Amino acid sequence: MLDFDLTEEHRILEQTVREWGARAVAPKIHDLDREHRFDRNYLTQMAEMGLLGCSVPQEYGGAGMDYISLGLVSEELEYLDTSLRVIMSVHAGLNCLTLLTWGTEDQKKRYLVPQAQGKKIATYGLTEPAAGSDVRGIQTTAIKRGDRYFMTGEKMWISLADVADNFLVFAWTDVEKKKQKDPSGIGAFIIERAFKGFSSGTLKEKWGILAGNTGFFKMDEVEVPESNLVGGPGEGFKIAMFALDQGRYTVAAGATGLIRACRDASVKYAKERKTFGVEIAQHQLVKEMIAQMESDYQASRLLWMRAGFLKNSGRRNTRETGLAKWFSTVASERAAGDCVQVHGANGYSDEYPAGRFYRNCKGAVIYEGTREIHKVMQADYVLGYRQDKPTRCELPAHKA
Numbered sequence: 001m002l003d004f005d006l007t008e009e010h011r012i013l014e015q016t017v018r019e020w021g022a023r024a025v026a027p028k029i030h031d032l033d034r035e036h037r038f039d040r041n042y043l044t045q046m047a048e049m050g051l052l053g054c055s056v057p058q059e060y061g062g063a064g065m066d067y068i069s070l071g072l073v074s075e076e077l078e079y080l081d082t083s084l085r086v087i088m089s090v091h092a093g094l095n096c097l098t099l100l101t102w103g104t105e106d107q108k109k110r111y112l113v114p115q116a117q118g119k120k121i122a123t124y125g126l127t128e129p130a131a132g133s134d135v136r137g138i139q140t141t142a143i144k145r146g147d148r149y150f151m152t153g154e155k156m157w158i159s160l161a162d163v164a165d166n167f168l169v170f171a172w173t174d175v176e177k178k179k180q181k182d183p184s185g186i187g188a189f190i191i192e193r194a195f196k197g198f199s200s201g202t203l204k205e206k207w208g209i210l211a212g213n214t215g216f217f218k219m220d221e222v223e224v225p226e227s228n229l230v231g232g233p234g235e236g237f238k239i240a241m242f243a244l245d246q247g248r249y250t251v252a253a254g255a256t257g258l259i260r261a262c263r264d265a266s267v268k269y270a271k272e273r274k275t276f277g278v279e280i281a282q283h284q285l286v287k288e289m290i291a292q293m294e295s296d297y298q299a300s301r302l303l304w305m306r307a308g309f310l311k312n313s314g315r316r317n318t319r320e321t322g323l324a325k326w327f328s329t330v331a332s333e334r335a336a337g338d339c340v341q342v343h344g345a346n347g348y349s350d351e352y353p354a355g356r357f358y359r360n361c362k363g364a365v366i367y368e369g370t371r372e373i374h375k376v377m378q379a380d381y382v383l384g385y386r387q388d389k390p391t392r393c394e395l396p397a398h399k400a
């Protein structure tokens with residue numbers, strides 16, 4: 001059965017986030033962005049609305065909503081500002097859904113439940129100063145001595161690095177495999193901020209997502225109990241990729257929201273501003289930009305919803321999620337550029353949101369797989385060079 005309609009629950013959720021955003025976020029976001037300030041109150045309010053554990057089943061402290069709901073929340077949040085959607089990506093997508101799928105019952109009790117309830121905030125640490133796209137180039141090691149791992153290394157460009165309590169961290173557990181860059185030597189670990197030897201900081205030079213927190217963390221012989229290893233000792237690479245399937249989904253839906261924000265701001269301005277005696281909306285070349293935003297918005301929405309539909313039914317969606325992420329983030333860059341253009345010189349000023357959209361959109365063309373990595377992936381699927389192999393654990397289908 002093919003059905004493009006949202007359910008009543010979806011519509012209520014969308015409306016709830018929209019109304020909250022109009023009341024609590026929209027009046028403040030310009031100042032937060034200008035002052036490079038992350039407002040922790042938003043975490044509390046998002047937790048109260050059940051957003052932080054959105055698609056986590058109720059038995060693990062979540063709201064038990066389906067994966068389309070996670071997409072809708074991401075889209076609505078990025079309509080307001082990218083910094084809010086990033087919280088969903090790292091906390092709800094990359095971290096919580098990974099623990100739900102790969103975590104032991106003990107890990108779910110100790111970490112997933114408080115995270116889904118919003119009592120603890122979580123993020124994902126894969127990137128390092130010398131390794132982003134090339135995951136096998138990470139240098140962090142976790143060496144086992146007795147029943148503990150000792151982790152040393154540095155993670156860079158980490159969203160919520162200075163905010164999160166818990167971190168899903170990837171490190172080599174096998175130094176011989178590290179030399180050969182054999183990914184079966186990588187493990188995934190849960191690290192708490194409170195662990196001895198852990199320190200973090202915020203990146204001050206960032207020029208986009210200024211109301212969000214992005215930073216680094218260092219681990220100096222951090223002692224990690226064996227019970228915090230997620231999956232098997234050699235499953236870290238697979239887990240990192242699995243997590244990206246969930247994070248990319250929220251990025252795709254978020255970028256869709258950003259395109260909609262660009263479209264709405266452009267429509268408003270194009271009907272206010274006059275040149276040559278008419279609203280600029282009357283000029284065909286302005287219409288062209290707005291038409292492009294509309295088609296990019298609709299196409300992006302269909303793509304992330306298809307990925308969400310596959311997630312709901314428990315089917316593998318790496319390919320579809322990657323396509324949605326690639327298409328919508330590239331389209332959001334186009335929409336934000338045109339949004340500035342529609343606003344003319346005013347688009348070049350912080351008095352209007354177009355400049356913030358333009359600065360914010362670029363990050364998503366880089367993180368969770370750059371534009372180039374996704375392009376190559378999609379080509380490889382079509383060419384038959386790439387196929388998704390079944391993994392030991394798959395995201396659980398949504399149970400209504």
Ligand SMILES: Cc1cc2nc3c(=O)[nH]c(=O)nc-3n(C[C@H](O)[C@H](O)[C@H](O)COP(=O)(O)OP(=O)(O)OC[C@H]3O[C@@H](n4cnc5c(N)ncnc54)[C@H](O)[C@@H]3O)c2cc1C
Pocket residue numbers: 090123124125126127130131132133134156157158159160209214363366367368369370371372373376
């Ligand atoms: C705002 C922000 C937030 C982030 N949050 C997180 C986070 O929470 N957790 C985390 O782990 N990471 C995070 N990242 C890091 C992000 O995932 C990496 O920046 C990304 O994976 C790219 O890695 P890189 O920056 O090292 O670029 P590189 O991998 O060095 O790439 C540089 C350029 O080379 C191109 N390139 C590289 N390899 C290939 C190839 N094989 N074929 C074609 N082109 C190629 C890339 O597309 C890019 O254009 C964040 C980044 C940003 C900007």
